Amino acid sequence: MPPRDNPTARQARLGSELRKLRERAGRTAREAAGRISTDQARISHIEAGRSGIGEERIRRLASFYACDAEALINALCAISREHRGQFWWDEYRGVLAPGFLNIAELEHHAHYMRCLQSVTLPGLLQTPDYSRALFDGVLPKLPEDEVTARVEHRMRRQSVLDRDDPPEFEVIVHEASLRMRVGGRKVAREQLEHLLEATDRPAITVRVIPFASEHFVEVTQTVLYAGGVVPQLDTVHIDTPFGGTHLDAAADLHRYRMQLDFAQEVSLAPEESRSFIHHIARDL
Numbered sequence: 001m002p003p004r005d006n007p008t009a010r011q012a013r014l015g016s017e018l019r020k021l022r023e024r025a026g027r028t029a030r031e032a033a034g035r036i037s038t039d040q041a042r043i044s045h046i047e048a049g050r051s052g053i054g055e056e057r058i059r060r061l062a063s064f065y066a067c068d069a070e071a072l073i074n075a076l077c078a079i080s081r082e083h084r085g086q087f088w089w090d091e092y093r094g095v096l097a098p099g100f101l102n103i104a105e106l107e108h109h110a111h112y113m114r115c116l117q118s119v120t121l122p123g124l125l126q127t128p129d130y131s132r133a134l135f136d137g138v139l140p141k142l143p144e145d146e147v148t149a150r151v152e153h154r155m156r157r158q159s160v161l162d163r164d165d166p167p168e169f170e171v172i173v174h175e176a177s178l179r180m181r182v183g184g185r186k187v188a189r190e191q192l193e194h195l196l197e198a199t200d201r202p203a204i205t206v207r208v209i210p211f212a213s214e215h216f217v218e219v220t221q222t223v224l225y226a227g228g229v230v231p232q233l234d235t236v237h238i239d240t241p242f243g244g245t246h247l248d249a250a251a252d253l254h255r256y257r258m259q260l261d262f263a264q265e266v267s268l269a270p271e272e273s274r275s276f277i278h279h280i281a282r283d284l
Contacts, residue, residue: 003050009102009246012049014079019047025065035064055080071230095149099244106237107160110226112168114260118219119176123154125198130191133183166203172263174219175210178280185284192281199274207267208276215266225256
């Protein structure tokens with residue numbers, strides 16, 4: 001089978017974790033290739049996510065790398081069993097940019113999520129009108145059919161919170177995001193009312209960093225920390241105007257955990273935050 005041109009973020013992550021295990025064990029790609037009866041080029045493709053690898057080969061490599069973390073090995077095997085077309089976001093392949101599919105995939109597989117946002121509210125808690133207003137503001141102007149597809153995709157992403165056992169979702173937003181009148185007064189008010197309704201869900205916690213806070217929190221980027229089935233598969237998603245980036249290096253994960261912990265520490269408590277949001281919505 002020829003190498004994939006556009007591996008998903010999960011496929012790339014599988015390869016990345018196998019590379020980390022190999023390098024930690026001090027093994028070369030040539031040695032790894034010999035262990036599973038393939039060539040060095042195939043190992044390079046596997047570690048880049050461009051080629052798949054079966055469960056039996058993953059376990060042989062893990063043994064060769066002296067990895068006894070069974071939970072991690074099982075998680076990597078689970079990724080290897082996933083195929084394109086089995087998830088709802090695959091319907092948007094070729095319709096939306098790969099980054100849209102990757103964020104849906106990341107949220108779907110997360111065991112918990114923490115996010116930090118400054119001027120907009122999280123996609124998982126947006127109303128259709130609020131989301132449409134954001135996409136209508138993209139420059140250069142997007143075609144109407146793409147705006148519609150993006151809004152539809154964003155609304156379908158929210159199904160992750162409707163599962164019987166949804167992931168815990170901690171949201172930390174700056175007061176600026178609550179006061180931005182995205183889409184106008186009516187749309188903004190409905191969005192804040194929707195956010196308040198979301199706080200009634202046991203799995204969702206919303207905290208606000210008010211303007212009055214005397215502690216500076218770096219919130220110029222939208223940060224989503226997605227906890228994996230094992231800590232080794234935790235991922236940070238950074239959203240920028242130029243596209244999203246996934247980070248999984250241990251140092252990056254540690255840095256963003258510290259950032260989120262500090263933001264939580266200086267934000268209002270959940271009940272205070274709820275009252276704060278209510279007052280802003282009432283004044284609109």
